[in-house]
Amino acid sequence: MNFEMKKHYQPQKVEKKIYSFWEKNGFLKPKKSKAKPFSILMPPPNANAPLHIGHAVFVTLEDILIRFYRMRGRPTLWLPGFDHAGFETQVVYDKKQKPDKNLSREQLYKDIWNFTQKNRKIAREQLKRLGASADWSREKFTLDKDIVKIVLDTFKKLYKDNLIYQGNRIINWCPYHQTSLSDLEVTHQEVEGKLYYIKYPFTNGKNYIVIATTRPETMLADTAVAVNPRDKRYKKLIGRKVVLPLVGREIPIIEDMAVDINFGTGVLKITPAHDPVDFEIGERHKLPLIQVIDKKGRISLDPQLITSKPDLKELDELPVSQARKIIVKILKEKGFLEKEEPYRHTISVCYKCKTPIEPLVSKQWFLKIRPLAKKAIEVVEKDKIRFYPKRYKKIFLNWMRNIHDWNISRQIVWGIRIPIFYCQKCKKIIVSEKKPKKCPDCGSKNLIPETDVFDTWFSSGQWPFAALGYPNGKDFNTFYPTSVMETGWDILFFWVARMIMLSLYRTKKIPFYNVLLHGLVRDKDRQKMSKSKGNVIDPLGVVKDYGADALRMALVFGTSTGSDIIISEEKIRAQRNFANKVWNASRFVFKNIGRDFNPKKIKPKLTKEDRWILKELKKTEKKITKAIENYRFHEAAEEIYHFFWHRFCDKTIEDCKKRLIDNDRETPKWVLWQVLYRSLKLLHPFMPFITEEIYQRLPARPKKALIVEKWEKG
């Protein structure tokens, strides 16, 4: 067959070859030019697992933009990287590698390091297979020395600016993973629980008040009972005292506006050490903290209390869920339980293991985020940063306006260690990445390091300027702020919000102009993809069977920007068929124009049909250009699909078939060449491999490669 083109396009045979052709020729690096730069930082995939379909989505969308702007002649940078992904990776690592529990901290860190580097290599190759035209010479890792240095500098600066504090505050504790979590790492789950009504007698022994609670076991740590000052029923009681049942401790009745008059009995028991609301109320009223639940999520009683109240002994060391049953039993026996009602409510659970979160008071590092949030709100309100789809602006602002201080410390090994040393002698806190020779205050050499590491989002929140080499890097000066931040909406708060805040703080500039958010990938029954459901589509498997081009096209076809992406094998197959159509139309054209065809040597005498298709082509170029500029990828994809298949193939090629045996054979050849050539360009951002492969066979191709061809705006 002419030009050695087989009847069916075989992506497996060309994709790898084409990719290395691009890479070897330096086409993936930004070219020098005076035009305005275009840049995207790749959301660094976690270096702990192979790529999933979600990664294929970002590769597709970002690569479309990158290829589009590269062809438009802008110095275009797509900077790839990988994330050490602290807690996430440690969880994956524990599950997969089942490390020896006796490993030293250093050895464990080293093992996880090797684990991530292995995965990073795999993921990098996979990104290439998907066609990601990123500049690999600039690849970064979130634990690269220069990145870590910037992250630590940011911490130091925040510390200096009094935006960091270490506090004994109530935090979300995961009893399973043995670490604190930020508010975002906690999800809420509805459960069928019970509301227990417990009698708290007054100190004079006459009468009692009743409180309603879902967590009776925490009563052991109550240090007050609160009512709303506006509650007429209880107003008179404020200032009196009650005796804590079972424990016998006298605790005051206080007033606080946070108490909801209409809930339960309108009386709230206050357990500052084990409930976030109570903690705040406790702070307002300077209530003591009594801890009865430990980090394993078990009851842990003061030995003295057990001695004085032997009835409580059986509770000691019980997990809270069991302790709840026992304490209810005891309360019932002793007549303190008025009643219990079924009650549906939500509890907080660890987003990874779904273990109920134990609110505990613990020493952690916090970032006062409000001042940073304020600036972020400003730039978004003023549309200095735009969101696509627009609705995310509101969502973003709403979250930003209600932000709480951020617990940035994690009690895990894998991550960037918080650069703090404690002087054991004078208790001074020293900010330093390396162990100082001695304490600057008392001169003691007895210094021990902080073992907590940063929340991984604290470092990835600095990705935009860190990866580009802030403050003096050439790339930072050229490409920052970046043009577009494209990522999934599920990490809008985790990542996008933090990037905006931390970048503004460090660089005084926005990190990017546009935020483009894509949705979740679902199967054809709208089900979320998950291993347990067995409906996952492995992107690399698809690449192997149908080619990366078909997968990419299927991911944008028929899904509007930002909404969930429905994908199915049928859809991918349809796009594989389209690829084949492109292949065969090209075969037809090549066969008819011949190897030595040169359009420049021809003066075409255009027919009505010719003028029609050229006009359609121009219209298509215009529409696609506009659609991509506005992130309406599905419109662009569908436009080129229909133009190529139903106008070029169905009409023009059929028309030319007749004319190629006519007197004027040169005009149809010219038209076929022209339309094919320009169609390849239009299609290239979506289906880079097949279009490049065909381009390489195109007679009289103007450039060495399609990837660096000039885009036609129409």
Place this chain on the structure above:
RNA sequence: GGGCUCGUAGCUCAGUUGGUCAGAGCGUUGCGCUUACAUCGCAAAGGUCAGCCGUUCGAGUCGGCUCGAGCCCACCA
């Protein structure tokens, strides 16, 4: 408790600022191997654009309400 999104052909979805759209892909049915392609071509069937009311000369496209589906945030014990 606050907020968001969605209900358009059998299925999954498009329909930028209201006036050529009632559409695409897959599926279905009937014919076709014609200078590429059966991973194809030609033709066909199908929806009162969830329901009701309103704004308008005119509404899937704007406003209100109802019903139904999904999601996010949240310190109601």
